[in-house]
Amino acid sequence: MSGPLSGSGPLLRVGVRFAPSTRNLSPEALKKIDEAIARYPEKRSALLPALWIAQQEQGYCAPRAQEQIAEKIGVSPSFVASVVSFYTMYHTQPVGRHVIDVCTTVSCWLRGSDALVAHLERKLGIRVGETTADKRFTLRTVECLGSCGTAPMCQIGDDYHEDLTHERIDAVLSGLS
Amino acid sequence: MGALNEKVLTLNVGYEDQTSIDAAMKRGTWSRLKKALSMGPDALVEEVKKSGLRGRGGAGFPAGVKWSFMPKQPAKPSYLVVNADESEPGTFKDRLLMERDPHLCLEGFLIAAFAIRASAVFIYIRGEFVAGWKALDRAIAEARAKGFIGKNVLNSGWDVDVILHRGAGAYICGEETALMESLEGKRGYPRLKPPFPAQHGVYGNPTTINNVETLACVPHIVERGAEWFAGIGREKNAGPKLYCLSGHVKRPGVYEAELGVPFETLFNEMGGGLLDPARRLKAVIPGGSSAAVLLPEECAGLTMDFDALAAKGTLLGSAGVMFMDDSVCMVRACERVLKFYAHESCGQCTPCRIGSDWIHRIVARIEAGGGTPEDPGTLVSVCDGMVGKTICVFADAAAIPAKSFVAKFRDAFDEHIMRKGCPMKPAPAAAGA
Numbered sequence: 001m002s003g004p005l006s007g008s009g010p011l012l013r014v015g016v017r018f019a020p021s022t023r024n025l026s027p028e029a030l031k032k033i034d035e036a037i038a039r040y041p042e043k044r045s046a047l048l049p050a051l052w053i054a055q056q057e058q059g060y061c062a063p064r065a066q067e068q069i070a071e072k073i074g075v076s077p078s079f080v081a082s083v084v085s086f087y088t089m090y091h092t093q094p095v096g097r098h099v100i101d102v103c104t105t106v107s108c109w110l111r112g113s114d115a116l117v118a119h120l121e122r123k124l125g126i127r128v129g130e131t132t133a134d135k136r137f138t139l140r141t142v143e144c145l146g147s148c149g150t151a152p153m154c155q156i157g158d159d160y161h162e163d164l165t166h167e168r169i170d171a172v173l174s175g176l177s
Numbered sequence: 178m179g180a181l182n183e184k185v186l187t188l189n190v191g192y193e194d195q196t197s198i199d200a201a202m203k204r205g206t207w208s209r210l211k212k213a214l215s216m217g218p219d220a221l222v223e224e225v226k227k228s229g230l231r232g233r234g235g236a237g238f239p240a241g242v243k244w245s246f247m248p249k250q251p252a253k254p255s256y257l258v259v260n261a262d263e264s265e266p267g268t269f270k271d272r273l274l275m276e277r278d279p280h281l282c283l284e285g286f287l288i289a290a291f292a293i294r295a296s297a298v299f300i301y302i303r304g305e306f307v308a309g310w311k312a313l314d315r316a317i318a319e320a321r322a323k324g325f326i327g328k329n330v331l332n333s334g335w336d337v338d339v340i341l342h343r344g345a346g347a348y349i350c351g352e353e354t355a356l357m358e359s360l361e362g363k364r365g366y367p368r369l370k371p372p373f374p375a376q377h378g379v380y381g382n383p384t385t386i387n388n389v390e391t392l393a394c395v396p397h398i399v400e401r402g403a404e405w406f407a408g409i410g411r412e413k414n415a416g417p418k419l420y421c422l423s424g425h426v427k428r429p430g431v432y433e434a435e436l437g438v439p440f441e442t443l444f445n446e447m448g449g450g451l452l453d454p455a456r457r458l459k460a461v462i463p464g465g466s467s468a469a470v471l472l473p474e475e476c477a478g479l480t481m482d483f484d485a486l487a488a489k490g491t492l493l494g495s496a497g498v499m500f501m502d503d504s505v506c507m508v509r510a511c512e513r514v515l516k517f518y519a520h521e522s523c524g525q526c527t528p529c530r531i532g533s534d535w536i537h538r539i540v541a542r543i544e545a546g547g548g549t550p551e552d553p554g555t556l557v558s559v560c561d562g563m564v565g566k567t568i569c570v571f572a573d574a575a576a577i578p579a580k581s582f583v584a585k586f587r588d589a590f591d592e593h594i595m596r597k598g599c600p601m602k603p604a605p606a607a608a609g610a
Contacts, residue, residue, distance in 0.1 A: 039340055041254075041297075042380055047362035048345055052304075073362070086364040086523075087345035089304045105266045106466055107423035107499055109513050143348065143517050144266040144466075145305050148423035148497065149430040158307040 022064050029057045033072055043073050047083055051090055060091035088142065096131040096138035098176050101155045104141045107148035116152045117141060119166045123173075137173070181409050181435035185417040186393050190277035196312050198319035201280035209396035210325060213288040214333040216399070219249075221292035225395065227403035229415035234260055234351075234388030235465070235494045237483040240395075246375035247293040248383050254297065256379050257290040258360070258386040261302040261309070262344055262351040265465035266517055267497025270419035271389035273431050275302070275309035278393075279316035283339070285392035287325060288399060290337055293385050297338045301356050304345040314341055348521035352569050353386045355523065366525045367569035390419055411437035414482035422448045424500040425456070437482035443498065444476075456502035460586075464494025466514045467574035469581035491581070506601040507589045511582035512540045518575035529572035532563040536579050543590060546598035553583050553590050 025033075036049040050073065054065040061084050070077040084090045091099075100120065104113045117128060120139055124132055131138040147153045150162030154169070161172050194200035201207065213221055226241030247255055259282075263271040274282055290298045302310050317339050320326050328336045342360055344350050350359045354368035357379045378384020394416055398406050407415045418436040420443055423429045427449030434443065444450065444458075451458060458473045463481065469491040471479075479485055486493045501510060519537035524530040539556045542548055560576035567573075583590060592600055 042361065044362035045342070045360060048343065048359070051345070052343060075362075083362065083364055087304070087347050089346035104513075105517050106462070106510065106513050107267055107429075110424040110499070110501060110505065142346075143520055144264060146263050146269045146272050146303070148267050148269050148499070149421060151423060151429070155305060160308070 023058065023062070025054055025065050025068050026057060029053050030068070030072070033069065037072065044075060047073055047075070047080065048087075051080075051084060055090060060094050096135050098136065098156050099138045099140060100173075101140050101142040101145070103143070103145045103147065103151070103153055103155075105144035105148075107144075108151040108153060111151035113152040116154070116164060116166070116169065120169065123170070136176075179408060179410075179435070180438075181417050181433065184433055185397055186274065186281075186390065186419060187278075187431070187433045189281065190273060195278050195280070196276075196315065198280055198316065198323060201278070205400075206278075206280045206396070207284050207320075207323075207325060209399040210284055210287055211331055213291060213399050214331055214335070218292045218294055221288065221399070224403045225292070225398060228394075228398045228406040229403075229413065230391065230394055230398065230406065231414070231416075231483060232388055233390035233394075233418070233495075235265065235467075235492070237493065240387060240391050243375070243387070244289070244293050244385055246373070247295075247385055248375075249294070251294055251383060253382050255293055255295045255383040256385075257286065257293060257295040257298045258353075258357065258374075258379060258384055259286050259298060259300040259389060259392060260351060260353065260356060260386055261300055261306070261313075261389050262356060263306070263389070263495075264303055264348045264351045265467060265495040265497055266514075267421060267423055267462065267465045267499045268495040269421050269423075270431050270496070272306055272309055273419070274389055274393050275306065276312050279309075279312040280320070281396060282389055282393050283313070283316050283320055284325075285395040286339070287320075287330075287337065288395050289385070289387060289392050291330075291333075291335055295385070296336060297340060299360055299379065300339065300341045301350070301360055302341065302343055303350075304343050310341065310343055317341060347523070348517075349523040349569075349571060352571065355569065356386065357384065364523070366523055367571070369568055410435040411480060411482055411485075414480075414484060418496060420447070420481065421495075421497045422500070423497070425452045425502040425505075426450070426500045427452050437480040437485065440476045440479040440481055443481060444500070448500070451500070451502050453502060453504075456504060458500065459503045459505055460501045460507060460510070462497075462499040462501075462514075462578070464492040465497035466499070466517060466578060468492040468494045469577055470585060472585055504601075506544070506599055507582060507586035508540060508544045508593050509599065509601075511579065511586075512537065512544050514578055514582070515540055515575065518571070522571060522575070526567035526572065528563045528566045529575070532559050532572060533575045535559050536563075536575065540579070540582075543593050544599055546593070546596075548590070548594040548597075550594055552594065553587065556580075556583060 032053045033050045036046040050069045066080045067077050070080045152164050153162040189195045222244045230240045231237040286298050326339050347365045349355045350365040352367050355365040359365040374384040414436045420432050432447040461471045483493045515537040518533040522529050522533040560580045563572040563576040
């Protein structure tokens with residue numbers, strides 16, 4: 001898939017290395033997972049919410065957290081892993097403090113997303129799929145984020161940044177810790 | 178049948194405070210739920226049938242007819258699922274409604290749930306839409322506090338719960354059966370149909386699944402009547418519709434018009450024409466990237482509705498209208514469309530898993546200068562091996578646009594192959610660069 005036209009590659013291809021977390025989820029996170037389970041007619045429906053809770057606490061869906069979730073929901077760890085790998089928003093490895101997801105689908109591409117990605121690569125000194133050495137930023141390209149009328153755009157954490165120029169994205173990044 | 182001379186779905190999206198229930202109620206939101214409860218489920222289904230409301234998610238199936246498939250004396254709980262997984266490239270209308278008028282959405286969800294005798298509503302919102310998720314989450318809490326959600330809603334004897342469920346990034350979960358699998362905590366693999374959701378939906382229970390915009394029409398139908406709604410738009414294409422304009426147009430954004438608005442009105446009056454007036458319109462994708470591409474001459478005099486676009490061999494789909502001017506290399510545009518499908522195929526069915534990646538690689542190769550004279554023919558034959566041969570229509574959604582690009586811009590493909598490279602600039606100019 002990764003030819004000259006395809007921007008996306010595996011996370012953390014070079015550079016920063018992280019040790020996988022063996023930390024347990026906190027009692028608060030486990031309580032939130034119980035609450036999620038109680039909302040649904042069937043336990044397994046709480047799997048996606050549980051993974052969100054884990055990722056929120058630890059920054060990604062770590063193997064140990066996946067095991068704890070599997071036990072709570074009543075499915076095997078491999079079932080949880082198969083679900084995690086299906087959805088692009090769950091990270092299976094640690095990522096930078098801010099993940100920059102630049103939309104590169106048709107409407108954003110028509111309005112300059114390729115140049116935006118090139119600008120970010122230059123500015124951050126990393127390629128798409130990589131994390132800066134200070135672990136501050138991870139840069140990714142993603143498919144349509146449903147913000148085509150305000151292209152080009154990117155998502156950083158919970159927030160959409162729309163109608164981007166190179167100056168505007170610079171200002172957004174300098175406002176992040 | 179006629180033009181829409183007022184705002185309906187977007188009437189209140191401009192008010193900052195519309196996301197709070199008290200402000201929304203002052204503007205009339207939630208008054209239609211009470212009326213709906215007094216009408217009863219069967220009369221509601223009839224009214225929506227009579228209105229001619231067709232599903233706004235892409236397929237255009239009559240909403241009232243879909244509702245009528247639900248059991249009238251359910252042996253087990255029935256469910257309403259709201260498809261808020263808006264992910265079709267070029268589409269951003271449901272996002273506007275959820276972020277700016279969540280109470281209108283929620284009122285529509287509850288009226289529909291009552292009409293199909295559902296005991297719970299599951300709202301499946303795509304994971305990226307955090308702002309919409311927050312707006313709906315707050316609206317649900319407020320509506321619960323007012324007694325619109327919960328036990329014995331407004332003393333009607335009807336109990337209903339609303340569960341907001343967040344996706345995690347997968348286009349295929351907008352396909353209704355994949356969405357239900359995902360809601361059940363699994364990989365989003367589409368299911369074989371039949372059985373249809375009305376017989377065997379979420380947890381095997383009777384389920385109706387509707388798009389956000391479809392359900393946002395419902396309070397207005399309840400308030401103003403089926404005849405009013407049916408009087409807007411064109412024959413068999415009734416009601417107000419949200420169109421999403423993007424790409425090389427001066428004023429991109431969401432515009433409300435009657436279903437079947439003329440192409441010229443949409444492009445010139447609403448969109449303001451091309452971003453760069455010195456350029457020429459080269460291509461239009463009328464209904465999200467799963468729709469076949471149109472040449473400008475095919476758009477002349479076209480009414481933007483389900484049937485007129487189907488007659489042109491394309492789709493109204495989700496009404497994500499993308500405009501491309503003559504700075505665009507159509508091979509590269511095709512590559513960009515197909516990259517999306519190569520990335521998003523769920524991988525369940527072989528023709529799609531292999532085909533969507535294969536056709537992307539062929540077009541990428543042609544764009545990069547490595548194409549052979551056999552490539553366009555191979556591309557078309559791989560596409561033919563995909564259409565209609567899989568569990569869901571994703572394969573068709575990749576293959577049909579691919580074929581349309583080759584059919585309508587064959588010269589561009591041939592020129593790339595002959596010159597061993599792209600004759601145009603590699604990418605459109607950057608905004609602000």
